[in-house]
Amino acid sequence: MTGDAPGTDSSVPKPIPLLDPGVLAELEAMRRLFRPHARSAAAGAHLGRKRGGHAEFSEHRAYVAGDDLRRVDWSAFARGGAPVTKVFRAEEDVAVRLVVDTSASSAFGTPPKLEVAKRVAAAVAYLALAESERAEVSSARERLSVTAPPVRGRAGLSTVLRALDGLVASGGTRLADVVDDALLRYRRPGSLVVLSDFFDPGPWESALGRARAAGHDLSLVQVLADEEVSPPWDGDVMLVDSETGETVELTFDDDVREAYESRLRGLSSRLSHIATRLRGSYVRVVGAPHLPTIVRSLLTRKVETWAPSSS
């Protein structure tokens, strides 16, 4: 096991297990849905997109000078009279990189957004490891911080869960820098799952575009608290930013509430469009909804919002 990495706090009491048996059972049923689109060019249980030497035959093409003679399909040559070369889909290893927002804003909400994000990350990591893929947990504040080295297979699940358990919320957020840090760290493309509230006015959209251009498969999970979706206040309030300490004075009435919700919907809409444009997925999670449902939406590349029932 690795030692405490930045973002972990061993003095924090152990939380409720991130994956209870019921959830695990449901996740098992969803294993077949786990088809990450990015490929790390390392050998793995999934067929890579890159055409390569091993694994599954894909197609014939006309022989051109220089082709490996061992890939010439002599049977097809004999039948057709023209030399053809076999093309194969190589089996590649998929790295699922879970970037969890651990800035101070993630402590907000009931339950705290960080806890919700940990559970979603734990579920995705389980699926990846169950498919013998690699999983890695990083924390996002002003910069990316890897909390544990990547692990593969089911044996690595406990490492991932411990790493997630140890995440605490503090500091600010600069998602653009975090994504860029991820690009520098992770040379080979993989599945990049960003779990955050995305309350960051910085240029993270362009950073995500760069990540996609580098071949990463993007999954955006926006985690919000109920109070952030429906502010409960009325009258004169002074709102204090949990990260920057900045204040804004408002007299809450219907007009103010409507204007804020409009802005929030706009942010979600923007994330949705980014996900669609970058051929990723986007899920908005409000409160503590049913975990497998969220994971299913991620895996099926839907753009949805999930919130728990009031009962």
Added chain:
Amino acid sequence: MGTFELLSPKGLWLLSAIAPLLLLYVLKARRRRETVASTWLFQEARRDLVARHPFRRLLPETALILQLLAIVVLSLALARPSLRKDGLDGDVLAVVVDASASMGTSSGSARRIDLARAAARRAILGSRPGTRTFVVVDAGMPRLLGAPETVNERTLRGLDTLEPEDVEGNLQAALSLAKDRLRELPGKKTILVVTDGAVADPSLPSSPGVDVHVEVVGEARENTGVVRIATRAKRSPKPGTDTLEVFGVIRHFGRSPREVHVTVTLEGEEAPRASRRMLVEPGRDMPVVLTFDARADDHGKALYLQASPHDALAIDDIAYGLVPKGHAMPVALATDKSFSWFERALESDSDVALQKVAVSDLGHMNVDVDALVVVEGACPEKLGGHDALVVGPPEGRCFGVEVGHAVDVPKVTSWDPSDPRFRFASLDGARLSRATPLLFASPFGVLVRSDHGVLAVDAGDRDRSITLLGFDVGNTDWPLRASFVLFVRNVVELARTHRAQGAAGQLVTGGTLRLAVPPELDNPSKEAEIRLDGDPSFSRKASTRSGFLVVSPISRAGVYRVSFAGEAGKKVTRVASFTNATESDTSRKDMSVGGVPASPNAPAPEAHREWTGLFGLLGTLLVLADVLLLTKRKATPEKSGRRRVA
């Protein structure tokens, strides 16, 4: 435009509420602190709102602004803001109210005096608080209605009971009284004259340092009035009666002729003794003479000369007179002589009712109060109010004249032919054997001079004549001349004239009642009571002095009954008439002040107008607006259940 001022600056204390309000607002402005994940979207939302509703950013301050404005406006309301206008303004205001007879003229449903009271009240109540006000009543003799005061209740109460008097007004005198009173008081001085314009002189003088305004009340009305009355008794062919002539002058103040019915009625009778229907021309004096036979029991009764139908001013539709006591002039001859030349001369006059009495009985005999008393050889101690002829008084003092020692054979050097006693009479050629010269201080009243001094004087006064002859006519040859009889008749005629003035009641309201009393009633310790017919509340007391009872002023027209204490049988009737052409002319003259015309029918401009009510209303509206703004509530959205949002 006017001057804005605060009548009660203490009301501004409410402004002190601004400081605690601001403090509360500052404290209230400490908003509830709420920590959020990020203020980014809230800031964006606020920017969106400001972009959509630019004035929204003022909302937090709108309530404070409304509250501050409400405090300021209500403070001003409490301070009683006022706009002082030019015109009827001053630190002291004198209101001269015309209460002359013409103010009784009806004007619509009210009388002019009612309109004048309202105008005066309006001016007093409309004056700036702190202004001292007083009222001068113009009713012939001007008088003050209370002292200048800032609190007007007493003045207003006096004003409410003001009624027109049956006299001619004198605005000039009233104005002078007002100015005299104002001179004693500091500050800006203003006079408002409220009149109906029925005045002798409509041009009022201006006065430096005093603003004089005029408000004319009442509409012009046509009027017909009795402007003169006189009575005279003549010998009647019917025995036991006199023919009484009642002479009246009717004047019509109107545009077209009017028919009136003139009647003479005696007191206690309903049917007129005489009547005449006549057409009165506008602007002309129309004489009328009504004649009837007066019996002996009619003597001394009051008579009423009336013009009907009554019109706008009722007081001048009736004039009062008295039925004279017979045509014969009563003469009381007090002599101890067995033969008197005066008795012979008086007996020859058929219009003389001679009463012979002893000198010693003069003060005790029942002698007609209007009688001429002729005394020979003595000087009566008490004469009462009689006219008198004193012949040959003894040495000593007599009616203020020193009677000297007897002289022999004085020669008459001159007499006064302009005196009515010597009309057509003279002493030319008359020889006197003996006379007692009179030492008379005054240069006036000398009737006859001789080489030994003054022999005859008039020692009387304006109401009666007292002729002193410093010689016994028996010591002269004058009685043998015709001029003696003429002299005696002239003396009788002079007394008759005085009697006619007293008897006919030619007293005009506003004048003084002077009643000649007989010697037995001439006692200052004996008080006389004067009552007025038709007014049980009227009662005046007066004492006699020097033979006369004087009551002044007489401001009511009517029949006065004079009774003497302890003398139940002695009652005298006197009458006073309102006969005044100036007051009967109820048209309106154009008033002016210092030559500048006064606007007719212009109500006195308000000295100030208070805006307390308006400011109070505005302040209340601001408070209501603030309440509405602060209590505005909208429903907050409920937390929703699990939902999917695209």
